Amino acid sequence: MSLGVLVRGSLFVFRPPPREKAHRLFSEPSLREKVKPSSVEWLPYAIRFTQAIRFTQYATMEHRSHASAHDDALQHVTLLGTGTAGASLALAWKAARPELVVTGLDEPEALERAEEHGVIDRKAASLDAAAAGADLVVLAERLPVALRRLEALAPHLPDGALVTDTGAAKQPIARHAAEVLPERASFVGGHPIASSERRGETEPEATRFDGGTYLLCPGEEASREAALATQQLREHHPGFLALAEATGARVQVRSPAHHDRLCAAARDLPELLAAPLTDVISEAAEDAGDHETLLALTDPALRPLVWGRQAPSAERREELVAGEGSLLDALGRYVRALQQTRRHLATGDLDAALSLGDGGS
DSSP states (O other): OOEEEEETTEEEEEOOOOHHHHHHHHHOTTTGGGSOGGGGGGHHHHHHHHHHHHHHHHHHHHHHHHHHHHHHHOOEEEEEOOSHHHHHHHHHHHHHOTTOEEEEESOHHHHHHHHHTTSOSEEOSSHHHHHTTOSEEEEOSOHHHHHHHHHHHGGGOOTTOEEEEOOSOOHHHHHHHHHHSOTTOEEOEEEEEOOGGGTTOOSOOTTTTTTSEEEEEOOTTSOSSHHHHHHHHHHHOHHHHHHHHHTTSEEEEOOHHHHHHHHIIIIIHHHHHHHHHHHHHHHTOSSTHHHHHHHHHSOTTTHHHHTSOOOOOHHHHHHHHHTHHHHHHHHHHHHHHHHHHHHHHHTTOHHHHTOOSSTTO
Protein backbone atom coordinates (compact mmCIF):
# COMPACT_ATOMS: atom_id res chain seq x y z
CA MET A 1 0.00 0.00 0.00
CA SER A 2 1.39 3.46 -0.93
CA LEU A 3 0.74 6.54 1.16
CA GLY A 4 1.26 10.15 0.14
CA VAL A 5 2.03 13.26 2.15
CA LEU A 6 2.07 16.86 1.00
CA VAL A 7 5.12 18.71 2.35
CA ARG A 8 5.74 22.35 1.37
CA GLY A 9 3.84 21.98 -1.87
CA SER A 10 5.45 18.69 -2.94
CA LEU A 11 3.78 15.30 -2.80
CA PHE A 12 5.97 12.50 -1.52
CA VAL A 13 4.83 8.90 -1.87
CA PHE A 14 5.94 6.33 0.69
CA ARG A 15 5.70 2.59 0.46
CA PRO A 16 5.99 1.39 4.06
CA PRO A 17 8.52 -1.44 4.45
CA PRO A 18 7.73 -4.58 6.43
CA ARG A 19 7.97 -4.21 10.19
CA GLU A 20 11.36 -5.92 10.49
CA LYS A 21 12.82 -3.87 7.66
CA ALA A 22 11.48 -0.67 9.17
CA HIS A 23 13.18 -1.57 12.44
CA ARG A 24 16.52 -1.98 10.70
CA LEU A 25 15.96 1.26 8.78
CA PHE A 26 15.44 3.32 11.92
CA SER A 27 18.30 1.63 13.76
CA GLU A 28 20.91 2.52 11.12
CA PRO A 29 22.92 5.59 12.22
CA SER A 30 23.91 6.39 8.63
CA LEU A 31 20.38 7.05 7.47
CA ARG A 32 21.03 10.74 6.74
CA GLU A 33 24.11 9.86 4.72
CA LYS A 34 22.02 7.69 2.39
CA VAL A 35 19.68 10.55 1.54
CA LYS A 36 20.57 13.00 -1.19
CA PRO A 37 21.44 16.51 0.03
CA SER A 38 18.44 17.97 -1.74
CA SER A 39 16.20 15.72 0.31
CA VAL A 40 17.61 16.59 3.73
CA GLU A 41 15.26 19.55 4.09
CA TRP A 42 12.15 17.34 4.14
CA LEU A 43 13.83 14.38 5.84
CA PRO A 44 12.42 15.13 9.35
CA TYR A 45 8.93 15.21 7.92
CA ALA A 46 9.48 11.92 6.11
CA ILE A 47 10.91 10.26 9.21
CA ARG A 48 8.01 11.38 11.39
CA PHE A 49 5.52 10.32 8.74
CA THR A 50 7.14 6.91 8.31
CA GLN A 51 7.28 6.49 12.08
CA ALA A 52 3.54 7.16 12.17
CA ILE A 53 3.05 4.54 9.47
CA ARG A 54 5.16 2.09 11.44
CA PHE A 55 3.20 2.75 14.62
CA THR A 56 -0.13 2.31 12.80
CA GLN A 57 1.05 -0.96 11.29
CA TYR A 58 2.23 -2.19 14.66
CA ALA A 59 -1.01 -1.20 16.43
CA THR A 60 -3.08 -2.87 13.73
CA MET A 61 -1.02 -6.06 13.94
CA GLU A 62 -1.27 -6.07 17.72
CA HIS A 63 -5.04 -5.53 17.60
CA ARG A 64 -5.53 -8.34 15.12
CA SER A 65 -3.33 -10.75 17.04
CA HIS A 66 -5.15 -9.86 20.27
CA ALA A 67 -8.57 -10.48 18.71
CA SER A 68 -7.48 -13.68 16.99
CA ALA A 69 -6.08 -14.92 20.28
CA HIS A 70 -9.55 -14.57 21.76
CA ASP A 71 -11.11 -16.26 18.74
CA ASP A 72 -8.63 -19.11 18.86
CA ALA A 73 -9.35 -19.57 22.57
CA LEU A 74 -12.76 -21.09 21.76
CA GLN A 75 -11.51 -24.55 20.92
CA HIS A 76 -13.64 -26.71 23.19
CA VAL A 77 -17.43 -26.50 23.30
CA THR A 78 -19.60 -28.46 25.73
CA LEU A 79 -23.14 -29.17 24.63
CA LEU A 80 -25.58 -29.94 27.44
CA GLY A 81 -28.52 -31.38 25.54
CA THR A 82 -28.26 -32.63 21.97
CA GLY A 83 -31.75 -31.78 20.72
CA THR A 84 -32.57 -29.92 17.53
CA ALA A 85 -31.36 -26.44 18.54
CA GLY A 86 -28.14 -27.44 20.29
CA ALA A 87 -27.17 -30.05 17.71
CA SER A 88 -27.84 -27.66 14.82
CA LEU A 89 -25.62 -25.02 16.42
CA ALA A 90 -22.84 -27.56 16.89
CA LEU A 91 -23.09 -28.71 13.27
CA ALA A 92 -22.95 -25.12 11.99
CA TRP A 93 -19.97 -24.31 14.19
CA LYS A 94 -18.09 -27.45 13.18
CA ALA A 95 -18.75 -26.67 9.52
CA ALA A 96 -17.17 -23.24 10.02
CA ARG A 97 -14.47 -24.42 12.43
CA PRO A 98 -13.57 -28.07 11.68
CA GLU A 99 -10.93 -28.05 14.42
CA LEU A 100 -13.57 -27.29 17.07
CA VAL A 101 -13.98 -30.09 19.62
CA VAL A 102 -17.54 -30.62 20.90
CA THR A 103 -18.27 -32.66 24.02
CA GLY A 104 -21.84 -33.74 24.66
CA LEU A 105 -23.81 -34.64 27.78
CA ASP A 106 -27.25 -36.17 27.40
CA GLU A 107 -29.08 -39.47 27.69
CA PRO A 108 -26.98 -42.38 26.32
CA GLU A 109 -29.24 -42.96 23.31
CA ALA A 110 -29.21 -39.27 22.44
CA LEU A 111 -25.42 -39.15 22.69
CA GLU A 112 -25.11 -42.14 20.37
CA ARG A 113 -27.26 -40.40 17.76
CA ALA A 114 -25.34 -37.17 18.15
CA GLU A 115 -22.03 -38.95 17.69
CA GLU A 116 -23.30 -40.82 14.62
CA HIS A 117 -24.45 -37.56 13.01
CA GLY A 118 -21.16 -35.79 13.72
CA VAL A 119 -22.69 -33.41 16.23
CA ILE A 120 -20.22 -34.28 19.00
CA ASP A 121 -16.67 -35.60 19.14
CA ARG A 122 -16.72 -36.80 22.73
CA LYS A 123 -19.30 -38.18 25.12
CA ALA A 124 -19.22 -37.12 28.76
CA ALA A 125 -20.55 -39.32 31.53
CA SER A 126 -20.88 -36.57 34.14
CA LEU A 127 -21.27 -32.83 34.43
CA ASP A 128 -17.80 -32.26 35.85
CA ALA A 129 -16.27 -34.29 33.02
CA ALA A 130 -18.29 -32.33 30.46
CA ALA A 131 -17.20 -28.98 31.90
CA ALA A 132 -13.51 -29.87 32.14
CA GLY A 133 -11.53 -27.72 29.73
CA ALA A 134 -14.62 -26.14 28.18
CA ASP A 135 -14.26 -22.69 26.65
CA LEU A 136 -17.97 -22.46 25.85
CA VAL A 137 -20.84 -24.33 27.53
CA VAL A 138 -24.21 -24.40 25.76
CA LEU A 139 -27.32 -25.10 27.84
CA ALA A 140 -29.55 -26.55 25.11
CA GLU A 141 -32.27 -27.82 27.43
CA ARG A 142 -35.72 -26.85 28.64
CA LEU A 143 -35.72 -23.89 31.00
CA PRO A 144 -36.34 -25.71 34.32
CA VAL A 145 -33.60 -28.22 33.46
CA ALA A 146 -31.24 -25.46 32.32
CA LEU A 147 -31.74 -23.54 35.57
CA ARG A 148 -30.90 -26.59 37.66
CA ARG A 149 -28.00 -27.49 35.40
CA LEU A 150 -26.55 -23.99 35.63
CA GLU A 151 -26.32 -24.17 39.40
CA ALA A 152 -24.77 -27.65 39.34
CA LEU A 153 -22.36 -26.59 36.61
CA ALA A 154 -20.99 -23.53 38.40
CA PRO A 155 -18.35 -25.22 40.61
CA HIS A 156 -16.88 -27.13 37.66
CA LEU A 157 -16.40 -24.26 35.22
CA PRO A 158 -12.78 -23.52 34.30
CA ASP A 159 -11.35 -20.01 34.38
CA GLY A 160 -12.63 -17.83 31.56
CA ALA A 161 -15.44 -20.16 30.54
CA LEU A 162 -18.46 -18.65 28.82
CA VAL A 163 -21.95 -20.10 29.32
CA THR A 164 -24.86 -19.56 26.94
CA ASP A 165 -28.29 -21.11 26.37
CA THR A 166 -30.82 -21.60 23.58
CA GLY A 167 -34.13 -20.87 25.32
CA ALA A 168 -36.86 -18.35 24.53
CA ALA A 169 -37.08 -16.78 28.02
CA LYS A 170 -34.02 -14.74 28.86
CA GLN A 171 -34.66 -12.89 32.13
CA PRO A 172 -35.05 -15.95 34.41
CA ILE A 173 -31.83 -17.61 33.31
CA ALA A 174 -29.87 -14.33 33.19
CA ARG A 175 -30.88 -13.58 36.79
CA HIS A 176 -29.99 -17.11 37.88
CA ALA A 177 -26.62 -16.94 36.13
CA ALA A 178 -25.82 -13.69 37.95
CA GLU A 179 -26.61 -15.41 41.24
CA VAL A 180 -24.81 -18.74 40.85
CA LEU A 181 -21.91 -18.35 38.42
CA PRO A 182 -18.46 -17.68 39.87
CA GLU A 183 -16.53 -14.56 38.87
CA ARG A 184 -14.17 -16.64 36.76
CA ALA A 185 -17.01 -17.45 34.33
CA SER A 186 -19.47 -15.33 32.36
CA PHE A 187 -22.91 -15.72 30.81
CA VAL A 188 -24.42 -14.46 27.57
CA GLY A 189 -27.94 -15.62 26.82
CA GLY A 190 -28.70 -16.91 23.35
CA HIS A 191 -31.92 -17.44 21.40
CA PRO A 192 -31.29 -18.90 17.93
CA ILE A 193 -34.41 -18.73 15.75
CA ALA A 194 -34.66 -20.91 12.66
CA SER A 195 -35.55 -19.41 9.31
CA SER A 196 -39.27 -19.55 8.54
CA GLU A 197 -38.95 -22.45 6.10
CA ARG A 198 -37.18 -24.61 8.70
CA ARG A 199 -39.26 -23.93 11.80
CA GLY A 200 -41.27 -27.11 11.53
CA GLU A 201 -38.26 -29.35 11.06
CA THR A 202 -36.95 -31.43 13.93
CA GLU A 203 -33.83 -32.97 12.37
CA PRO A 204 -30.62 -31.14 13.31
CA GLU A 205 -29.08 -29.36 10.34
CA ALA A 206 -26.02 -27.13 10.01
CA THR A 207 -28.15 -24.73 7.96
CA ARG A 208 -31.12 -24.61 10.33
CA PHE A 209 -30.42 -21.02 11.41
CA ASP A 210 -29.11 -19.81 8.05
CA GLY A 211 -31.27 -16.82 7.16
CA GLY A 212 -32.84 -16.81 10.62
CA THR A 213 -32.09 -14.62 13.63
CA TYR A 214 -29.73 -15.23 16.53
CA LEU A 215 -30.52 -13.03 19.54
CA LEU A 216 -27.67 -12.63 22.02
CA CYS A 217 -28.48 -11.27 25.46
CA PRO A 218 -25.66 -10.18 27.75
CA GLY A 219 -26.60 -9.03 31.24
CA GLU A 220 -28.73 -6.01 32.02
CA GLU A 221 -25.52 -4.05 32.67
CA ALA A 222 -24.85 -4.06 28.92
CA SER A 223 -25.71 -0.95 26.95
CA ARG A 224 -29.35 -0.54 25.94
CA GLU A 225 -28.14 0.81 22.60
CA ALA A 226 -28.00 -2.20 20.27
CA ALA A 227 -24.95 -0.98 18.34
CA LEU A 228 -22.97 -0.25 21.50
CA ALA A 229 -24.02 -3.53 23.10
CA THR A 230 -22.83 -5.38 20.00
CA GLN A 231 -19.49 -3.58 20.17
CA GLN A 232 -19.13 -4.46 23.85
CA LEU A 233 -19.86 -8.09 23.07
CA ARG A 234 -17.34 -8.04 20.24
CA GLU A 235 -14.69 -6.69 22.61
CA HIS A 236 -15.34 -9.14 25.44
CA HIS A 237 -16.43 -12.28 23.57
CA PRO A 238 -15.28 -12.01 19.94
CA GLY A 239 -14.94 -15.77 19.60
CA PHE A 240 -18.52 -16.44 20.61
CA LEU A 241 -19.83 -13.65 18.41
CA ALA A 242 -17.90 -15.16 15.49
CA LEU A 243 -19.52 -18.54 16.15
CA ALA A 244 -22.96 -16.95 16.27
CA GLU A 245 -22.32 -15.25 12.93
CA ALA A 246 -21.06 -18.55 11.48
CA THR A 247 -24.60 -19.97 11.72
CA GLY A 248 -25.66 -17.70 8.86
CA ALA A 249 -28.25 -16.01 11.08
CA ARG A 250 -28.66 -12.26 11.56
CA VAL A 251 -27.07 -11.66 14.96
CA GLN A 252 -28.80 -9.07 17.12
CA VAL A 253 -27.85 -8.04 20.65
CA ARG A 254 -30.60 -7.18 23.14
CA SER A 255 -30.85 -7.02 26.91
CA PRO A 256 -32.75 -9.93 28.54
CA ALA A 257 -35.65 -7.63 29.46
CA HIS A 258 -35.85 -6.14 25.97
CA HIS A 259 -35.74 -9.63 24.43
CA ASP A 260 -38.58 -10.86 26.61
CA ARG A 261 -40.74 -7.82 25.81
CA LEU A 262 -40.26 -8.47 22.10
CA CYS A 263 -41.06 -12.16 22.49
CA ALA A 264 -44.16 -11.44 24.54
CA ALA A 265 -45.56 -8.98 22.01
CA ALA A 266 -44.72 -10.80 18.78
CA ARG A 267 -44.98 -14.46 19.70
CA ASP A 268 -46.57 -15.15 23.08
CA LEU A 269 -49.46 -12.68 22.91
CA PRO A 270 -50.83 -13.88 19.52
CA GLU A 271 -50.67 -17.46 20.76
CA LEU A 272 -52.50 -16.54 23.94
CA LEU A 273 -55.18 -14.59 22.06
CA ALA A 274 -55.90 -17.48 19.69
CA ALA A 275 -57.97 -19.31 22.33
CA PRO A 276 -60.49 -16.52 23.11
CA LEU A 277 -60.64 -15.58 19.42
CA THR A 278 -61.53 -19.16 18.54
CA ASP A 279 -64.21 -19.13 21.24
CA VAL A 280 -65.74 -15.91 19.89
CA ILE A 281 -65.84 -17.32 16.35
CA SER A 282 -67.26 -20.66 17.48
CA GLU A 283 -69.98 -18.97 19.55
CA ALA A 284 -71.32 -17.38 16.37
CA ALA A 285 -72.34 -20.82 15.07
CA GLU A 286 -76.02 -21.66 15.63
CA ASP A 287 -75.87 -25.17 14.22
CA ALA A 288 -73.33 -27.73 12.98
CA GLY A 289 -73.48 -26.46 9.41
CA ASP A 290 -72.29 -23.03 10.45
CA HIS A 291 -68.79 -24.30 11.27
CA GLU A 292 -68.08 -24.96 7.58
CA THR A 293 -69.39 -21.50 6.74
CA LEU A 294 -67.26 -19.92 9.45
CA LEU A 295 -64.17 -21.66 8.09
CA ALA A 296 -64.92 -20.34 4.60
CA LEU A 297 -65.43 -16.82 5.94
CA THR A 298 -62.23 -16.77 8.01
CA ASP A 299 -59.37 -14.86 6.42
CA PRO A 300 -56.84 -17.39 5.04
CA ALA A 301 -54.05 -15.70 6.98
CA LEU A 302 -55.91 -16.35 10.25
CA ARG A 303 -56.98 -19.94 9.60
CA PRO A 304 -53.82 -21.60 11.00
CA LEU A 305 -54.07 -19.46 14.13
CA VAL A 306 -57.78 -20.06 14.71
CA TRP A 307 -58.67 -23.41 13.22
CA GLY A 308 -55.29 -25.13 13.16
CA ARG A 309 -54.45 -24.23 16.73
CA GLN A 310 -52.97 -27.00 18.87
CA ALA A 311 -52.41 -27.17 22.58
CA PRO A 312 -48.93 -25.88 23.43
CA SER A 313 -46.28 -28.45 24.30
CA ALA A 314 -44.96 -28.81 27.82
CA GLU A 315 -41.84 -26.90 26.81
CA ARG A 316 -43.90 -24.10 25.31
CA ARG A 317 -46.01 -23.86 28.46
CA GLU A 318 -42.82 -23.49 30.50
CA GLU A 319 -41.71 -20.63 28.27
CA LEU A 320 -45.06 -18.88 28.61
CA VAL A 321 -44.96 -19.20 32.39
CA ALA A 322 -41.37 -17.96 32.53
CA GLY A 323 -42.26 -14.89 30.50
CA GLU A 324 -45.58 -14.21 32.19
CA GLY A 325 -44.45 -10.81 33.50
CA SER A 326 -43.70 -9.51 30.00
CA LEU A 327 -46.78 -11.30 28.65
CA LEU A 328 -49.09 -9.68 31.21
CA ASP A 329 -47.65 -6.29 30.31
CA ALA A 330 -48.24 -6.92 26.58
CA LEU A 331 -51.75 -8.20 27.30
CA GLY A 332 -52.52 -5.07 29.31
CA ARG A 333 -51.47 -2.85 26.41
CA TYR A 334 -53.58 -4.92 24.02
CA VAL A 335 -56.66 -4.70 26.27
CA ARG A 336 -56.30 -0.91 26.43
CA ALA A 337 -56.00 -0.79 22.63
CA LEU A 338 -59.16 -2.91 22.29
CA GLN A 339 -61.04 -0.62 24.65
CA GLN A 340 -59.99 2.37 22.60
CA THR A 341 -61.08 0.59 19.41
CA ARG A 342 -64.46 -0.16 20.99
CA ARG A 343 -64.94 3.51 21.90
CA HIS A 344 -64.15 4.56 18.33
CA LEU A 345 -66.65 2.06 16.91
CA ALA A 346 -69.32 3.16 19.39
CA THR A 347 -68.98 6.74 18.16
CA GLY A 348 -68.97 5.72 14.51
CA ASP A 349 -65.32 6.66 13.95
CA LEU A 350 -64.35 3.69 11.80
CA ASP A 351 -61.20 5.34 10.46
CA ALA A 352 -59.83 5.74 13.97
CA ALA A 353 -60.83 2.18 14.87
CA LEU A 354 -58.94 0.83 11.86
CA SER A 355 -55.92 3.10 12.23
CA LEU A 356 -52.53 1.43 12.45
CA GLY A 357 -49.30 2.42 14.11
CA ASP A 358 -50.72 4.94 16.58
CA GLY A 359 -52.47 2.74 19.13
CA GLY A 360 -55.84 3.31 17.52
CA SER A 361 -56.12 6.84 18.92
